[in-house]
Amino acid sequence: MSDAVEALTHESLAGAAHGFLGRSGGVSEGLAAGLNVSFAEDDPAHTAENRRRVVAAVLPGARLACCYQVHSPDVVAVTEPWDDGARPHADALVTDRPGLLLGVLTADCAPVLFHDARAGVVGAAHAGWKGALGGVTDATLAAMEALGARRADVAAVVGPCIAQRSYEVDEGFERRFGEADPANQRFFRAGRPGHAWFDLEGYVAERLRAGGIGRVAMLGQDTYAQEERFYSFRRATHRGEASYGRQISVIGLR
Structure with missing residues (x-):
């Protein structure tokens, strides 16, 4: 793991200070080794x-x-940072104030x-499947x-975020998306009986396009498959590990 x-x-965001960060360059140790930004997974001093x-x-x-992320479609307009114990329960942040850096934490969910x-x-959204389906990007x-x-x-x-090749779901999950919109079937690829592979990144990008914005891009980085580079909740779960760490994606106005 790199020390840097x-x-x-991405060039689409070149006018703003931004970054999608992973594990490299941090001081955390153990299962969350690297640049873990979750206070729940580490020594608070390391975080x-x-x-x-x-x-x-x-x-x-x-x-x-x-914010205190809860897999919701809720958004907060930020004018000043708050103490960690007073974080609002939400999954997206927006601001027009320079000098504020909006951050969302992920470990397989899609940061936008x-x-x-x-x-x-600027805005930042945490789009897990539940928040994405519930409209967190539309609300942002x-x-x-x-x-x-x-x-x-x-x-x-x-x-x-977790890529389709790494994201196996059951038929109940697939049905939930189909009931919301039959066109969502295009984001699922058939797998073993009773299961399918879900394209979270593609679904989120399509929700953004449907929202009528000027430009949508995807980094195409699979958190599950790149252990040295990213934290992954699903990878840790498959291994029976007790913790997994979280990375952060941030954006702000200079």
């Missing part, structure tokens, strides 16, 4: 140092804001970063519009 913090970026390194790597001097360069508005766009963004001017990038 790795922050993946605090890792978060400091995230800010230093992406937007030095910024203040980091993260948004930017309207013309309006000066609506919250950005409330701050002056225009959908046609918004760029969004889906970051590292």
Whole structure:
């Protein structure tokens, strides 16, 4: 594992300070070794140092804001960071204030970063299957519009998440998506009896396109398959490991 913090970026978000981070460059040890940013999975001192390194790597001097994620479609407009114990229960953040770094934590779920360069508005969403199906990306766009963004001017990038080849689900899961919209069947590939393989990244990207935004991109990075690079809840579960760590994706206005 590298000693340097790795922050993946995309040209669609070039006007904003941003990064999709993984495991490299952190001080955590054990199963969560690396740049773990979850206080629930580590020594709080390690997590605090890792978060400091995230800010230093992406937007030095910024203040980091993260919510208490609950797999919901709820969005918070951020004007000031809050104490960790006072984090709102939500799964997306938006702001038009420079110097704030919005962060979402993931370990297989899809992080989505948004930017309207013309309006000066950014957003970050945690899109697990439940939040994605419930409309967290749609709600993020609506919250950005409330701050002056225009959908046609918004760029969004889906970051590292579990890929279809790694994401086996049961027929009940598949049925839930089909009942929401029969067209969702295109995001499932048949597997062993009673199971299928789900394309979370593709589904989230299509929800973004359907939302009418100007540009949608995907990084195409599989968190499950890249153990040295990313944390993965499903990989840890398959191995019976007690913890798994979480990576962070961040965006802010300079």
